[in-house]
Amino acid sequence: MSDIILETRGLTKRYGGVHALEDANFTLRRGEHIAVVGDNGAGKSTFVRQITAVEQRTAGEVFFDGQAVNFAGPLEARESGIETVFQNLALADDLDVPSNLYLGREIIKFNLGPFSILDRKAMRVATQKALDTTAVRIPNLSNPIRNMSGGQRQCVAIARAAAFASKLIIMDEPTAALGVQETGQVENIIRGLKARGVPLILISHNLRQVFDLVDRIVVFRRGRIVASLRREETDGNDIVSYITGVKGGEGARA
């Protein structure tokens, strides 16, 4: 079995004339935690959307778990073991916490296709368990998500990903809306994933956090990967100069 869980070769995405992602070559080893950093609009979220098949790529190849993959949609990516916390969180505002955790793969009492009756109790119990392991504070699980604070919503999205992740977890700015304490909790969840050996791609603008948590840092600039550095061989100033373009030509290999 190969040591590599995820690899992209020449991954490219264009939106009409906008070259959001150009020729991204990226590898992630089993158990490895990688941070993706870069300025706003550098193409980080675009990269995530290609891997998770939320969008279909313009060109390039994706290998996951030793095979070339062409997921038809996000559900296929999830079913093969990739869980994602999207930057927009992807929560359904008017559903409660258990329904959100299980959206798209609900626990059912018996199978009648779309008319399958939900097993709300089982979903509730499992949700409580998932939230307990992440130490996320949600006062009332049966409230719709709409009524929750930005941080609580973010915690639900993270708990969902952490609970289901089996082979890879991707977090796009998971602590963007969080306070100090909640950020600490999310960082603990990430450490828990490391201990469990679940590989992670963490997108973050917080360099302190990045240096605290990951093994390797990949820098995106203007749709290209310009650096891929082990944590030990770099520092904050170095990364910043790659982000801003002081260092690093176009097209460095990851």
Place this chain on the structure above:
Amino acid sequence: MAEAARPTPVSDERVKQMSGMRRALIRPELGGIVGTIAVFAFFLIFAADSGMFNIQGVLNWSIVSAQFMIIAVGACLLMIAGEFDLSVGSMIGFAGMSIAILTVTLGWPVWLAILLTFVLCIAIGALNGYIVVRTGLPSFIVTLAFLFILRGFTIFLPQLIERKTIIGGVSDAAAGDPVAWLFGGKILNGLFVWLGDAGVIAVFERGNNKGQPVVDGIPLLIVWAVALVIFGHILLTRTRFGNWIFASGGDAQAARYVGVPVNRVKILMFMFSAFCATVFATCQVMEFGSAGADRGLLKEFEAIIAVVIGGALLTGGYGSVIGAALGALIFGVVQQGLFFAGVESSLFRVFLGVILLGAVVLNTYIRRLITGER
């Protein structure tokens, strides 16, 4: 690397448990419940002895309410899924005309005409939905186009074929047809005869029907309405598909990101809306024995009003089938109640507007109570 710490969840002292009573009250259909009580109270006080609440009167407004309910269920699920169907009224006219032309002009058996009409109308609903999800245009525009297209055909075709705008004679063709009975028949005839004999309900005093009860059964129209409401309610609140409807209407992109087949959900809801319109049309044709080019006029708005009175949000993602059914009930009771009370019938629209406004203000207020802000 640090040990994965597992901090215990801290309970938040700012969160007060809401009382069960309050939680039970704060729900989308509260506006509909209050409205229903208010409307019944009003007519019980001002029109109690008008005959509105004897068995014939009850049947009268029940039938009208059931008609509204049938289209409101379709409109409700579609609206929660984030879309509108403004072509419902024209679809009703079109479906009725299709049945009449197929049976009367072409001489097809009624069951076949009904079957083909259902297939045709559901296909048009699917086309509506397909255009909406493919182009990303607002369903308001797409279905507005079909409002005109279908109405145009409904007026043009009978004139082309029969040189008139009303096609009658469906009743004769429908006699003895089991599928026609499904839409135009009555059930529980025996029960009402027994009730009449027992003196519980009135019987005709003279004429051909002397001795027969004044109400001789429950029209299947009402059965359709109740069945559709129950089906819609269970679908929405108990099934996987119901969650997908809420998710698709609330934030389609978020739903797509987690793998909900949003386009499929929306197209299916357009088809269901068309199905409900066709049920309405078929019942109407069987009742009148004819189809008219102007049938179903403005029904799309009446359906939407019932749904909105029932607490659904025009923006999607929020609502209740039970609420929509209550909205339809309010509609039927007010329309027929004003008639029984001898009020000038044009005032119906005034009442309707007032109720709509009142219910929506109440619903907004309830939602603010739930969310605490917006």
